[in-house]
Amino acid sequence: LFDALADQAALAIERIQLVADVDKARLAAEAEKLRAALLRSISHDLRTPLSAILGTASALRDFAPSMPEADRADLLATVVDEAERLNRFIANLLDMTRIEAGALEPNASGHFVGDIVATALRRAAKVTGPRRIEIDMPGDLPMLRLDAVLFEQVLFNLLDNAAKYTPPASTIGVRAWAEGAAVAIQVTDEGPGIPPDSLERVFDSFYRVGKTDSVRAGTGLGLSICRGFVEAMGGTIAAGNRTDRKGAVFTIRMPVPDQTQLLDEAT
Numbered sequence: 176l177f178d179a180l181a182d183q184a185a186l187a188i189e190r191i192q193l194v195a196d197v198d199k200a201r202l203a204a205e206a207e208k209l210r211a212a213l214l215r216s217i218s219h220d221l222r223t224p225l226s227a228i229l230g231t232a233s234a235l236r237d238f239a240p241s242m243p244e245a246d247r248a249d250l251l252a253t254v255v256d257e258a259e260r261l262n263r264f265i266a267n268l269l270d271m272t273r274i275e276a277g278a279l280e281p282n283a284s285g286h287f288v289g290d291i292v293a294t295a296l297r298r299a300a301k302v303t304g305p306r307r308i309e310i311d312m313p314g315d316l317p318m319l320r321l322d323a324v325l326f327e328q329v330l331f332n333l334l335d336n337a338a339k340y341t342p343p344a345s346t347i348g349v350r351a352w353a354e355g356a357a358v359a360i361q362v363t364d365e366g367p368g369i370p371p372d373s374l375e376r377v378f379d380s381f382y383r384v385g386k387t388d389s390v391r392a393g394t395g396l397g398l399s400i401c402r403g404f405v406e407a408m409g410g411t412i413a414a415g416n417r418t419d420r421k422g423a424v425f426t427i428r429m430p431v432p433d434q435t436q437l438l439d440e441a442t
């Protein structure tokens with residue numbers, strides 16, 4: 176009996192080892208894929224704006240004195256825009272690193288989501304441009320436990336995408352509603368939507384649908400940062416498509432905390 180048990184145990188150990196090896200190989204392959212994607216993204220996303228800055232700054236250095244004032248202003252605006260893009264990308268990389276290292280510590284307190292939406296919309300006005308914004312938010316939503324800075328960044332990323340992937344003459348919807356023990360916050364657009372087999376993958380770092388890359392500037396980091404931030408605050412975020420027409424839908428769900436406790440915490 177003992178021998179039989181020992182054999183069984185040996186077999187089990189062998190199997191576990193096998194599974195562990197396969198897992199290790201899979202993880203190594205995934206890490207390798209991520210590393211390659213990171214290098215590709217870094218070389219592209221860092222070098223594109225940097226080349227533009229170098230080129231424009233050199234032109235300014237060499238030709239500024241003989242240039243009409245308007246051209247000079249244009250070139251300077253390009254330098255600032257590209258430097259901002261570079262800055263954003265590096266900020267994204269840092270956020271991603273913090274999320275992946277589990278070093279993100281949300282500074283959560285009681286907030287009305289409407290207030291944060293208002294700030295995010297103000298900040299995003301530059302990117303949403305002429306698009307109509309339709310807001311549907313009841314005034315009696317409960318307070319949520321949020322890190323205002325992180326939550327505003329999440330909304331900003333969603334609004335930025337809604338603008339980036341839709342025509343200027345379109346409407347972006349921002350709604351919120353109470354749903355059982357949660358509040359749902361949703362951003363919708365009138366763009367092409369997201370292919371069903373990419374709905375989960377859009378939250379992966381560096382993942383971009385199809386050939387988005389050549390059409391719109393982006394890093395493939397925005398949504399993975401959204402998910403990292405939302406989950407760190409105890410919520411969920413999911414992507415979907417509209418049923419009434421073409422367009423993407425992003426829905427965040429945040430648990431509703433005990434309201435009196437939240438108020439107590441604030442005092």
Ligand code: ADP
Nearest residue numbers: 336340377383384387393394395396397398423
């Ligand atoms: P980025 O926009 O920088 O590429 P994200 O992580 O924000 O990175 O988005 C990942 C991908 O998901 C995008 O490249 C795009 O293909 C797709 N996507 C995101 N938002 C939308 C949207 N509102 N409509 C259509 N596609 C979207």
